[in-house]
Amino acid sequence: MARNWIYHNSHDLFYRNPFGAVPCNQQVELKIKLQLISKIDTVTLRIWKEGEDKNDFIMTPLQGEEGVYFVQITTPPTTGLLWYYFMVVTNGRGYYYGNNVAKQGGIGEISEQLPRPYQITVYQNKVLPPTWFYDAVIYQIFVDRFYNGNEDGKVLNPKKNSLIHAHWENDPIYIKDEKTGRIARWDFFGGNLIGVKKKLPYLKDLGIRIIYFNPIFEAQSNHKYDTGDYHKIDPMFGDEEIFLDLVNEAKKLGISIILDGVFSHTGSDSIYFNKEGNYPSIGAYQSKNSPYFSWYRFNEFPDWYDCWWGIDLLPNVNELDTSYQNFVIYGQNSVLKHWLSTGIKGWRLDVADELPDTFIKRFKEVLKEQDSEAVLIGEVWEDASNKISYGQRREYFYGEELDSVTNYPFRKIVIDFLLGHKDAFAVHSTLMSLYENYPIHYFYSLMNLLGSHDVPRILTVLQEELPQHLNLEQKRNMSIARLKIATLWQMTFPGVPSIYYGDEVGLQGGNDPFNRRGYPWGRENHDLLEWFQKMIAIRNDYDVLRTGEWISLFFDSDVYGFVRQIKDGLDALGQRRKANTAIVLFNRNLFEERRIVSDISKWVPNGRLKNLLNLHEEIVIEDGVFILTLKPLEGKLLIRDQ
The missing domain is CATH 2.60.40.1180 (Golgi alpha-mannosidase II)
Incomplete structure (x- = not known):
């Protein structure tokens, strides 16, 4: 008996039609081909919706196609994941045919044991990503490290006990307490929103249509993921008047603004928790009578509380608390509504896998009520169609939650190929798996990034895996050539390209904090910058590339x-x-x-x-x-x- 006498290829329309993810109540035809078999007893499709009972459908021979069996099924009226595999009985002996060992769809494998199932994502076309988003190129800005717009270089409103770098070219550092390992002083370079406004013409010339800001709300850290006040721009960056001016000037140049929303936790040094007593409010840490007490989970009041990844500077919130949802989503001056009223065009949800599906759905519902053209992006590091977080299958792309996710799998695929970790066929299989699992509109709205504040700089990564006999100049030239290929790939691939500030001019750095160096104004790699400008311009000129x-x-x-x-x-x-x-x-x-x-x-x-x-x-x-x-x-x- 031939090794591959059973055959199904979920990437081939002959064997699965339509391809990929499908809407609710959609008919799907599945086929399987058998070869070199003298007697077939039964051919069965076993299919089930996740969390429900399995269903078996007897497959029938396809007229005019020897050895081909088919069956038609209808997807359920509700969203979720369907799983399936095949069972073949010949001469009284049973065989299974299921997904391959990589679980990437396409050509599967024969087994005499229960196999890995194929996936069909079932979604509803409820609220699709806004069409303008497909045509954009994103530029991510870590404000403190982008540009100081003050003529005299003065740093706005330095924080107590902070380190202000005297030179923009300095390396970022963490100043930690030797005994506890905690941050003792935060370092700042002085970038601000005035500086972003002054560099809008640069971003326009680059071809940018969206600025995505790392958090800009008041916080003690330089990264601002420890929110102190959701309704206030950090004074080191400016104020709301400056922000409004920036939004309006950007809009004149055809550039939209997206903000980073950190809603899974706050800072301990915040109006809401107020552990350090730096705010005039009665925070949850100070009193059980605080209006914010129900937001947090205390195991033993006040010092033992649930916090993000065990970091007590970042107390977790209960996102389903009614008071918290009113504050963030529903209230007249909710965080969502307040900043939408300034003219921004969307949000990126930090650590989306730590936000309940219900919270994301409600956030999106109100977001679209306020502005149907606003976009909602989630930070997700894996295949977002089948992500499991804290034991729960996530529902990001079923039609009620996100418009897009941070496409870290894309970054990994590009790097793996260019560094020789995966060959072209492996790249093809991995990309086809994402293409198959994502509803088509979401595949084309993915935030395709090569760099971000959470990973080493892309040029630094692309200097790896080079032969030792090369000199430094040869290695640098080869890494830049690799980056040009990566950018060509990024700008011609389905999805929305995202550039991390400075990557376009060869800024380098390893892990945090070195991936957060200041933009090298006056020291740019102009050859690389011209390449980025060229690639973005070509993408913007040709519909087919978008x-x-x-x-x-x-x-x-x-x-x-x-x-x-x-x-x-x-x-x-x-x-x-x-x-x-x-x-x-x-x-x-x-x-x-x-x-x-x-x-x-x-x-x-x-x-x-x-x-x-x-x-x-x-x-x-x-x-x-x-x-x-x-x-x-x-x-x-x-x-x-x-």
Whole structure:
């Protein structure tokens, strides 16, 4: 009996139609193919909605297709995950066919034991991401490290016992108590909102359409994830009048603002908890009669309380507390409503996996009531379709919660490929798994990042895994070439690219705090900056690179790529867009070129493709075949207008 005598490929429309995630009450056809079998007793699909009983459906032979069995099912009327596998009985002996060991969908595996099931995400088209968001490029700003806009360089309202760096070029540091390991003094560089306003023309020229701010509300730390007052801009950054001015000036340039909302915990040094007694309020730490007492969970009042990851500076809140929800969501001057009234266009929810689904749903509902075009992004580090947090399956993309998530899996895939940890086929399989699991509108709204305040700088990471015999200049040149490929990938891939401030000019740094250095004004890598500007401009110019259909391609271990296409004037989301086709390819090999011969007749039967990265180069397509050579660490962006 052949090793692969049972076959199903969830990425192939012949075997699963429609592809990927599907809405509620949608018909899905599933097929399986059997080979070299003399006697088939039964072929059965076992399928179930998570948390419910399993259902078995007898599959029937497909007329005209030898060995192919099919069944049609209808997705349930409620959202959730469906799981399925196949059972085949031949000559009285039973076999299973389920997902592969990587659980990535596509071609599965035969087993005589219960197999890993395939996933179908069932969602509802209730409130889809706003269409403007698909066309944006995000720029993330850690305010203290971006730019000091004061003419005299004066730092606004320094905090007590803080360290103010005398030189912008200094390395960030943590000053800790030797005995306790706690932060003894926070260090600051003096960046502020005036500085962001002054640099708006720079961001406009770069091609940015969204600024995402790390938290800007009053807090004692430099990172501001220990909120002290949700209704007040941190005085070191400015005030609400300055913020309003910034929002309005940004809007004139076509740039929207998204704020970071930290709602799973507050600071212990806050109006609400007031452990240090720095606020005139009666905080929850001070009295059980505090209006904020019900927000927190005390095991033993006042010193033993639930806190974020055991850090007592960050007491956790009960997000389902009525008083807390009124304060954050529902009240006339709630945090959500107050800042939306200033003209911002959305929120990023910090540690979304620590916020209850109910809280996120209510937050989104009121957000959309206030502004249907506002966007809600969640911080998620894994596949958001099947994320389990604290024992609960999360519901981010079922249609009632988030518009987008931070796409850390994308970052990992890019790095793994460029550093040689995964070959092109593994990249293809991993990306196809995300494509299959995410509803299409969410796949195209993912916040595709290469850097953030929580991970080492991308250029620093891309200097790894280089041969030891190379000198420093060669290593630097190769890491920059890798970053150019990564940026080409990011700017031509479905989703919303996000640039962490300074990555576009080669800012480097390892783990926190070194990934939070000051933007190197006057010391930029201008070659890299021009590359970013070029790639963003190309993305902004071509609809097909933003919302065109995406088809994954792999050639050999070192060459990966994809096709983007808009046919008949309709993009992948059903929007009317200009028809064209693009092919993106990159060779990660450090020293060897790769010659590619491929049949692309499905997308370009004949004609010429121009390379947007080298306008002197054209690729001639004859009988649907293209032949090209990729130099070491070279990417190509080929396009043919229809």
